[in-house]
Amino acid sequence: MSTILVIAEHRRQELRPVSFELIAAAQGLKKSADDQVMVAVIGSQAQSFAAALSVTGVDEVVVVDAAVAEFDPDIYQVAVSALIEVNKPSVVLLPHSVDSLGYAATLASQAGYGFATDVFMAEYQGADLVATRGGYNQKVNVEVDFPDKSIVLMTIRASVFKPLEGASSPTITQFNLPTVQSRSQNKGFVELGGGNDIDITTVDFIMSIGRGIGEESNVEQFRELAETAGATLCCSRPIADAGWLPKSRQVGQSGKVVGSCKLYVALGISGSIQHMAGMKHVPTIVAVNTDPSASIFSIAKYGIVADIFDFEEELNNQLAA
Numbered sequence: 001m002s003t004i005l006v007i008a009e010h011r012r013q014e015l016r017p018v019s020f021e022l023i024a025a026a027q028g029l030k031k032s033a034d035d036q037v038m039v040a041v042i043g044s045q046a047q048s049f050a051a052a053l054s055v056t057g058v059d060e061v062v063v064v065d066a067a068v069a070e071f072d073p074d075i076y077q078v079a080v081s082a083l084i085e086v087n088k089p090s091v092v093l094l095p096h097s098v099d100s101l102g103y104a105a106t107l108a109s110q111a112g113y114g115f116a117t118d119v120f121m122a123e124y125q126g127a128d129l130v131a132t133r134g135g136y137n138q139k140v141n142v143e144v145d146f147p148d149k150s151i152v153l154m155t156i157r158a159s160v161f162k163p164l165e166g167a168s169s170p171t172i173t174q175f176n177l178p179t180v181q182s183r184s185q186n187k188g189f190v191e192l193g194g195g196n197d198i199d200i201t202t203v204d205f206i207m208s209i210g211r212g213i214g215e216e217s218n219v220e221q222f223r224e225l226a227e228t229a230g231a232t233l234c235c236s237r238p239i240a241d242a243g244w245l246p247k248s249r250q251v252g253q254s255g256k257v258v259g260s261c262k263l264y265v266a267l268g269i270s271g272s273i274q275h276m277a278g279m280k281h282v283p284t285i286v287a288v289n290t291d292p293s294a295s296i297f298s299i300a301k302y303g304i305v306a307d308i309f310d311f312e313e314e315l316n317n318q319l320a321a
């Protein structure tokens with residue numbers, strides 16, 4: 001029997017949805033029906049998350065009471081290290097988030113564990129664990145294995161694994177945290193522009209505008225088109241940098257990965273590697289661009305060589321008909 005340890009993530013008294021995605025990912029890593037999925041939650045209010053984490057697929061919830069309410073890299077590193085020492089999991093799953101990146105690599109390298117980041121697929125191929133992640137700026141998929149590593153840490157990309165439905169009754173245990181000297185202090189949260197905006201990682205239909213829209217006054221007609229079509233309006237980075245749409249709507253490497261999106265309509269977007277990093281996984285991509293050699297066409301299921309303003313007019317006509 002082996003244990004798969006999941007580290008839940010929370011912020012401002014709320015569990016982050018990725019915690020449940022990790023639980024789903026853990027199911028695919030069970031080698032036998034006896035394998036256990038243990039979910040650890042760390043913080044001064046950890047106990048309050050135990051009930052919400054009692055979902056299908058979880059065998060044990062470990063409550064790690066810590067002095068801080070919010071994420072602290074030193075405390076998390078000590079806590080996860082101690083959990084690994086005691087429970088000897090074969091795999092530890094963490095969200096691929098700024099929190100995990102603050103301590104996971106250090107922990108893995110200091111202890112000599114196997115390690116992979118931004119993993120979007122993981123499975124056993126025979127006896128070997130193989131993780132798949134992007135490489136060369138998401139241009140290729142890279143399979144990573146972990147020869148001779150009995151413990152492997154992986155940070156898992158958000159919005160890839162679908163949370164399981166239903167509640168369960170796992171064992172709930174307490175774990176005493178070793179003494180930790182923290183070097184940082186949470187000074188509070190600062191909302192970025194668009195902080196209360198829709199979470200574009202969870203929507204399934206996106207219409208996205210790029211520099212091809214020309215000027216800010218043209219944004220409104222595409223906002224209306226998206227609304228009529230039932231899509232969420234997003235954008236490439238130049239549009240967010242110019243402040244024409246909030247940063248929370250930017251798709252791509254330094255924006256968001258639109259993990260749940262099923263239909264992505266790219267309007268006047270060239271298809272830079274950085275933009276495609278956020279959307280190239282979408283099953284149906286429709287691209288509209290006047291340049292037939294635009295890179296976006298290389299990943300589009302349907303490519304339309306046309307002016308986006310003509311497209312907008314035509315689509316509006318069709319939707320009104």
Ligand SMILES: Cc1cc2nc3c(=O)[nH]c(=O)nc-3n(C[C@H](O)[C@H](O)[C@H](O)COP(=O)(O)OP(=O)(O)OC[C@H]3O[C@@H](n4cnc5c(N)ncnc54)[C@H](O)[C@@H]3O)c2cc1C
Pocket residue numbers: 209210211212213235236237238239250251252253254255256267268269270271272273274275278288289290291294306307308309
């Ligand atoms: C570290 C780093 C991180 C980055 N992160 C991101 C990121 O997260 N997201 C992101 O998007 N970018 C990101 N970028 C920027 C990226 O490199 C590109 O500059 C950006 O994606 C280009 O945006 P665009 O396609 O809208 O503009 P452009 O590349 O200028 O393309 C505009 C396109 O519109 C077409 N067009 C023009 N007029 C029309 C028209 N009337 N009708 C139809 N088509 C028309 C043109 O043919 C062209 O293909 C990043 C860059 C770096 C260095």
